[in-house]
């Protein structure tokens with residue numbers, strides 16, 4: 001059988017378009033949707049909230065705006081777990097797979113959890129939490145690996161109107177403690193441990209360190225890795241024992257639309273992580289519609305989002321989004337290179353994944369490992385690819401497109417933030433176009449613009465700062481937990497209380513589509529020219545010997561700033577000749593101002609645990625400044641090598 005082509009050949013403007021087959025399949029393929037939504041975004045979102053979400057009581061006020069604060073769907077009552085579970089079971093989809101869980105150890109079989117089963121587990125665990133004294137409005141910490149108990153715990157909180165705060169399982173006990181103290185959590189849900197590359201890793205020890213001296217009165221422990229752990233009587237409880245005793249029925253608690261659903265910390269790429277606050281009704285509305293339209297989820301799709309549930313991507317696209325649309329999602333416990341570097345592709349092939357969503361950092365890693373790994377497996381089930389987290393360079397985009405998508409599948413490059421709750425800028429697969437390095441159009445009903453430092457809109461082809469305008473999309477953050485001042489100073493000071501400042505730089509590709517070029521602090525002023533580090537990186541990365549790179553500015557007496565490149569090579573040997581070749585390559589691609597003043601060949605770039613390059617650290621290295629908060633660094637060992645390479649004297 002010949003696999004369907006979902007995209008056309010690339011046109012002379014560099015765009016791919018959906019084929020007739022894609023347009024026919026897609027949940028939305030009429031571009032008029034953009035104009036319709038833009039005419040009256042409040043009306044658009046109100047319609048979508050009613051159409052996609054079941055409300056226990058209808059809302060009366062669509063949007064309330066008291067700059068810099070806003071609220072959505074006031075008067076409405078809703079329960080997020082009901083929307084993810086009960087309504088699908090009521091509609092006769094109880095036997096449908098909600099989660100296909102693939103464990104890491106190869107000798108363990110994948111487990112399918114149906115909507116009916118998931119609902120039962122969630123009700124039981126909600127009752128167990130109740131038994132530990134958890135009430136509506138209470139905070140619950142979740143520190144779990146990629147096992148289905150994490151969705152059970154999140155949805156059980158939502159069922160009671162309790163607020164979850166998930167902490168990435170690879171964070172230390174100290175990081176977890178800071179989050180528990182900030183949220184004053186009553187209960188922590190964790191596990192004995194988990195598997196990472198074949199080895200069981202203890203999590204409970206970290207949890208013990210973390211809860212010491214916090215408000216946590218009970219710790220629930222999932223038995224996953226069979227690790228011997230100490231259990232304090234009266235404080236520590238086994239998950240399975242609580243579940244065995246819990247009754248099967250727990251009514252969902254309808255909460256106000258503006259009731260807090262969760263708090264979650266940002267990645268910490270630009271500084272200390274911020275505790276972002278998300279509410280229920282608006283968040284669920286966008287979680288639903290982004291899955292329907294951008295990931296184009298249908299009844300027969302198998303959606304795999306590789307993000308850890310400790311990030312917002314994991315919240316929205318490994319839990320609330322796919323479940324709210326009643327889709328089947330794949331959830332994988334393991335690492336991409338265990339037992340070998342083809343594991344992800346084996347998982348795709350074995351489970352016939354149709355929609356696959358990952359990050360540029362992973363794509364670049366796979367490209368570096370080589371085509372032989374994906375080539376071992378039949379990836380023809382895939383029909384749509386997605387990326388998120390960082391700007392993607394053309395090299396990586398094309399590799400993803402050709403090697404994983406077989407040149408047949410659109411790529412939706414989704415721009416968003418922990419703060420936005422759901423993706424905001426991306427092409428829609430039934431409408432297109434799909435353009436390497438271009439995220440695309442603001443989702444219908446979203447007003448994003450690119451402005452200069454005076455907040456004046458810039459023209460076609462020009463670059464500036466990415467901002468959002470009212471009505472702020474329903475899923476956006478409402479504040480920073482315990483720190484409304486920080487909310488105001490971070491997002492609503494640069495351009496005043498009526499404009500949301502994203503902190504990202506962007507450029508119009510044409511009059512509709514946006515290329516996100518990177519952080520605003522990553523814009524360089526070289527001899528009077530504004531250059532984004534992302535654009536220079538794109539040029540460096542297009543050289544065949546480069547695997548990945550980061551470009552940051554260094555102060556310069558005459559030119560104000562100059563670009564400095566940190567380059568990881570694809571196995572090539574570093575030399576002065578190669579340095580000169582790369583400098584010349586950038587000069588040819590962009591122009592002489594973009595030519596890096598210096599190139600450092602390094603073995604690794606400093607990355608956050610969410611996989612993003614920490615450019616602020618490279619900048620500090622170059623200017624001998626303190627390195628700042630490094631607790632969210634994934635590879636602290638890379639730092640010494642970088643210090644040496646740059647002659648850091650901080």
Ligand code: ATP
Nearest residue numbers: 266267268269270389390391414415416417418516
């Ligand atoms: P912190 O706010 O603590 O510095 P962070 O911004 O990395 O951390 P996240 O909310 O996880 O935390 O990441 C959002 C950021 O990721 C965006 O502001 C943007 O810079 C980048 N980003 C996400 N998706 C894309 C994309 N598709 N294209 C370009 N950049 C993206």
Ligand code: MG
Nearest residue numbers: 266270417503
């Ligand atoms: Mg951020």
